[in-house]
Amino acid sequence: MAKRIFIHATNVHQGGGRALLVAIINAIPTGLLSILSLDSRMPLSTDKVVKRVQPTLVQRLFAEIWLAKNVALGDVTLCFGNLPPLFKLRGYVVVFVQNRYLIDSVNLDGFSFKTRIRLKIERLWLSYRAGNVNEFLVQTPSMQSLMQARTKAKVSVFPFVENIDGYVRKLHCSDTMEKKDFFFLYVASGEPHKNHMQLIEAWCLLATEGLFPTLTLTLNNMHFAELCFWIESKIESHKICVKNLGSLPHSGVKELYSQVDALIYPSTFESFGLPLIEARQAGLPIIASELDYVRDVLDPEESFDPGSSISIARAVKRFMGVDEASLPLQDASRLVEYLLKKVE
Missing domain, CATH: 3.40.50 (Rossmann fold)
Structure with a gap:
């Protein structure tokens, strides 16, 4: 002792x-x-x-x-x-x-x-x-x-957290197919590895397909003014549903977990990723980067390549129950037909 x-x-x-x-x-x-x-x-x-x-x-x-x-x-x-x-x-x-x-x-x-x-x-x-x-x-x-x-x-x-209650590795989700409005939360500061730009670009891609889920952020407007200004410009140009609540106390963040449908976590680099644990304890589905730091602590309901806004958008669509269009495969005769039309 x-x-x-x-x-x-x-x-x-x-x-x-x-x-x-x-x-x-x-x-x-x-x-x-x-x-x-x-x-x-x-x-x-x-x-x-x-x-x-x-x-x-x-x-x-x-x-x-x-x-x-x-x-x-x-x-x-x-x-x-x-x-x-x-x-x-x-x-x-x-x-x-x-x-x-x-x-x-x-x-x-x-x-x-x-x-x-x-x-x-x-x-x-x-x-x-x-x-x-x-x-x-x-x-x-x-x-x-x-x-x-x-x-x-x-x-x-030593996977130490403030409170261990409610944590499970994998969540058994109910079907989300019939839901019309979706609310996502990203709890993070604005350092480069938090990857906000790829996330916002994914929201812009969703908007081009007529999909407008709501994304809530917790960025400090003073500390990350340039990033916040860039996000505002994307909101204006693409009419995406993104709201930034600013830096919140821990109690405020915990309240948000009960107000959204899923946590989205596109960070490229974490030692632990505490919001992943807290969201899981709150019973939230998680959409996260397909990286080791995520799989160390849980199995997300959907995962994506954090370096690709297309991959992030597709993961969000899967969670929303929106099917990706099938690739229109063609056979050899169609290719020949296509080529011959070029000389008509």
């Missing part, structure tokens, strides 16, 4: 990461001394020992020094922000890795210059300080394979 548990999460303060962090803190046994090193922006009401860290490079460096000075033999430290401790600690160190960009060799060109620099620095930090870690925790087998290729440390799969 550990003497004390340290939770080191100086870069977590919002979204799904915050929800998971709060769940961990609330699950710590009452009799165990816990010491929390948290982002100053992280709202939290607790009787536990909390060290607040300002979101600056200097203050986070001081927090790393503080951690190294205070962790003792017999303590367990959970680093919840993807990165190992900067200095070697005396206790058992576990790092929870959720950011796939730090361990997968993918191009970062779609990000701003500032974000690219930050991710490159964090990649180096993870690589050069992995020796300070006793065990890495990830949420899926795909993430485990990527992590094992980068470290000799133990890498364990």
